[in-house]
Amino acid sequence: MLTRSEEDHLKAVYALLQHSDQENGRNRTASTKAIAERLSTKASSVTDMLKKLAEKGLLKHVPYYGVKLSAKGQAAALRLVRKHRLWETFLVERLGFGWNEVHEVAEQLEHVSSDKLTNSLEEYLGHPRFDPHGDPIPDRDGNVQVRSTRPLTRCVVGERVRLAAVKGPNDALLQLLDQKGIGIGMVYHVRSRQVFDGSIELRSKEGQESTVSEQVAAQLLVEPVRP
Amino acid sequence: MLTRSEEDHLKAVYALLQHSDQENGRNRTASTKAIAERLSTKASSVTDMLKKLAEKGLLKHVPYYGVKLSAKGQAAALRLVRKHRLWETFLVERLGFGWNEVHEVAEQLEHVSSDKLTNSLEEYLGHPRFDPHGDPIPDRDGNVQVRSTRPLTRCVVGERVRLAAVKGPNDALLQLLDQKGIGIGMVYHVRSRQVFDGSIELRSKEGQESTVSEQVAAQLLVEPVRP
DNA sequence: ACAAAATATTAGACATGCCTAATTTATTAT
DNA sequence: ATAATAAATTAGGCATGTCTAATATTTTGT
Ligand SMILES: [Mn+2]
Ligand SMILES: [Mn+2]
Ligand SMILES: [Mn+2]
Ligand SMILES: [Mn+2]
Numbered sequence: 001m002l003t004r005s006e007e008d009h010l011k012a013v014y015a016l017l018q019h020s021d022q023e024n025g026r027n028r029t030a031s032t033k034a035i036a037e038r039l040s041t042k043a044s045s046v047t048d049m050l051k052k053l054a055e056k057g058l059l060k061h062v063p064y065y066g067v068k069l070s071a072k073g074q075a076a077a078l079r080l081v082r083k084h085r086l087w088e089t090f091l092v093e094r095l096g097f098g099w100n101e102v103h104e105v106a107e108q109l110e111h112v113s114s115d116k117l118t119n120s121l122e123e124y125l126g127h128p129r130f131d132p133h134g135d136p137i138p139d140r141d142g143n144v145q146v147r148s149t150r151p152l153t154r155c156v157v158g159e160r161v162r163l164a165a166v167k168g169p170n171d172a173l174l175q176l177l178d179q180k181g182i183g184i185g186m187v188y189h190v191r192s193r194q195v196f197d198g199s200i201e202l203r204s205k206e207g208q209e210s211t212v213s214e215q216v217a218a219q220l221l222v223e224p225v226r227p
Numbered sequence: 228m229l230t231r232s233e234e235d236h237l238k239a240v241y242a243l244l245q246h247s248d249q250e251n252g253r254n255r256t257a258s259t260k261a262i263a264e265r266l267s268t269k270a271s272s273v274t275d276m277l278k279k280l281a282e283k284g285l286l287k288h289v290p291y292y293g294v295k296l297s298a299k300g301q302a303a304a305l306r307l308v309r310k311h312r313l314w315e316t317f318l319v320e321r322l323g324f325g326w327n328e329v330h331e332v333a334e335q336l337e338h339v340s341s342d343k344l345t346n347s348l349e350e351y352l353g354h355p356r357f358d359p360h361g362d363p364i365p366d367r368d369g370n371v372q373v374r375s376t377r378p379l380t381r382c383v384v385g386e387r388v389r390l391a392a393v394k395g396p397n398d399a400l401l402q403l404l405d406q407k408g409i410g411i412g413m414v415y416h417v418r419s420r421q422v423f424d425g426s427i428e429l430r431s432k433e434g435q436e437s438t439v440s441e442q443v444a445a446q447l448l449v450e451p452v453r454p
Numbered sequence: 455a456c457a458a459a460a461t462a463t464t465a466g467a468c469a470t471g472c473c474t475a476a477t478t479t480a481t482t483a484t
Numbered sequence: 485a486t487a488a489t490a491a492a493t494t495a496g497g498c499a500t501g502t503c504t505a506a507t508a509t510t511t512t513g514t
Binding site for chain 2: 091094095096097101104105108109111112113114116117120121124
């Protein structure tokens with residue numbers, strides 16, 4: 001049985017390792033400071049918790065270097081991520097929450113422990129594979145759908161892409177996207193890219209034109225359109 | 228902001244006061260020992276918590292006598308009861324849980340704090356007025372439906388009654404009722420009552436006959452059938 | 455290569471919530 | 485009315501999770 005704080009620490013480590021895996025090479029390690037920032041605590045508190053989790057065999061801690069998850073820790077983190085994203089999906093799909101309103105509540109709901117609940121919820125939602133922000137929902141065995149996405153900033157003019165996910169589901173960013181009518185799953189034609197500020201002009205399949213700044217484009221993860 | 232433990236203590240006090248109000252006269256008080264039993268803790272821990280809650284103005288604590296809820300405490304308890312019963316309803320109605328499987332999970336879910344979540348859930352469920360055990364769900368202002376129910380043991384032969392609620396939703400009891408096909412809302416004709424053991428024979432509107440022991444009958448709360 | 459800066463850990467403290475054992479107060483039985 | 489019993493509180497202790505300040509180690513900049 002893990003406490004709420006233990007679970008949150010594991011999830012933070014998992015998220016940071018995901019990020020660094022994607023940006024730098026494989027096999028990076030999560031830093032104490034980054035974990036503390038993500039959880040709004042202090043580095044010293046994180047060190048304490050890392051020692052505790054290492055003793056429980058959930059992660060490997062090399063003092064002054066950082067941590068990696070053990071198989072057990074990875075599994076626990078994935079179970080939490082699974083619950084978080086299933087609840088987010090429930091809140092948006094069934095209760096009519098906006099995709100920018102779900103994070104805090106899911107942050108609480110994810111800690112409810114009942115396998116029957118988690119699996120029933122998944123079934124009730126029709127086994128969704130992605131959450132409202134486009135992030136993949138791990139299945140009950142901890143398998144995560146892998147997709148080859150890249151930021152919209154890496155696209156060239158003329159490409160057709162589908163918006164797969166939003167990187168840092170920040171509240172203000174999600175509201176901006178709502179206003180522009182930009183949403184997960186939509187397909188866009190990259191019309192132009194300004195040299196001056198890096199802003200990008202998009203046109204949806206339905207003919208809707210939108211311009212996004214470079215800052216926004218960097219947060220939009222797109223995937224190639226199949227056909 | 229109340230902690231989980233504070234909330235659970237308030238709810239225990241509320242439940243005990245409800246019980247004693249119904250059985251004895253009005254204005255009874257909840258005892259330290261009863262609270263401890265209900266929460267599976269020790270009396271000394273309860274005393275600590277009662278002092279804390281009294282300082283916060285949530286209840287009135289007269290040492291060596293017992294506690295009553297203040298208006299603030301009553302409101303907080305009712306919010307918790309509301310969430311508990313809404314979640315139980317969700318689990319049964321939407322996720323297909325059995326009515327004997329919901330308590331533990333609802334015990335966790337009730338502590339998730341988000342008014343938007345609670346109210347959306349209520350609306351999603353179609354503003355249910357009773358939970359799967361027949362207990363009334365307080366509305367967002369803390370109003371609770373009052374019904375005049377009595378245990379089946381107080382009925383006389385020949386009466387027609389509707390099963391309104393199950394008193395102590397004990398797991399084994401609920402399973403027994405499931406097996407006999409007895410459920411909330413069903414209307415029964417009281418056919419006979421044995422002098423020897425107090426067992427009662429019932430016949431449902433649909434013609435299904437069931438016999439229940441006195442022990443079971445004492446837990447079945449019934450209300451008069453409207454005509 | 456070294457000093458300065460950044461990052462991490464340790465030491466020591468505090469709040470919370472729980473426990474056991476000892477003590478106080480209330481209830482009950484004779 | 486008093487003694488025995490039950491219930492409640494207090495005292496003292498422990499685990500958890502957090503903090504600040506002091507110290508250790510690594511990384512960075514020149
Ligand atoms: Mn969380
Ligand atoms: Mn998400
Ligand atoms: Mn609870
Ligand atoms: Mn119930």
